[in-house]
Amino acid sequence: MVRKLRYHERKLLKKVDFINWSTNSVKETAIMRKYHINRQDYTKYNKLCHEIWQLCDRISRLSPDDTFRNGCSQQLIEKLYSNGLIKTKRLKKCNSVNVKSFCRRRLAVYMIQSAMFSGPLSTAVKYVKHGHVRVGPNVVTDPAFLVTRTHEDFISWTESFKTKIDTYNEIRDDYKD
Structure with missing residues (x-):
């Protein structure tokens, strides 16, 4: 039998939402701040x-001679490698995929890593949101866009923004073909 709550206890518990309880771990908060992501993306x-971990664990439990295991592990490894989440094509590396692996493949973070932009990450996110970056022929406005290995070479500024950058750096050429 539970006793009836006193007045001050009821007053304190009014402020606490037990239905939408969120655990703020230090690690989670640090990753969200470092990569400028929101809780939903995290x-x-x-x-x-x-x-991915569960799938890797299930695959590793199968016998090494099984053709199904070899096919599934090859598909999983190829998918993770082509998305840039692992650096070498090994099944053991699939267990090392974490939230940081996904965050490092976001467009704004990749722009800074590839030295396309040398400012703070928050400014890179703003440039992506404002539509100053394109991947191939498409302008990307979502900072959560994950850059795959095939997209890496096709990231560039939009033409209007590129002329502004060149004008600022005093390397703009007035002659156009």
């Missing part, structure tokens, strides 16, 4: 990581 990446 939870999506975290769920994807857990699914």
Whole structure:
């Protein structure tokens, strides 16, 4: 039998939402600040990581001579490698996929890593949101866009923004073909 709550206890518990309880771990908060992501993206990446780990664990439990295991592991490794989440094509590396792996493949973060932009990450996110970056022929306005290995070479500024950058750096050429 539970006793009835006193007045001050009820007053304190009014402010606490037990239905939408969120656990703010230090690690989670640090990753969200470092990569400028929101909680929804963090939870999506975290769920994807857990699914990858579970799939890798199930595949590794199969016998090494099984053709099904070899086919599935090859597909999983190829998918993770082509998305840039692992650096070498090994099944053991699939267990090392974490939220940071996904965050490092976001467009704004990749722009800074590839030395396309040398400012703070928050400014790179703003440039992506304002539509100053394109991947191939398409202008990307979503900073959560994940850059795959095939997209790496096709990231560039939009033409109007590129002329502004060249004018600022005093390397703009007035002659156009």
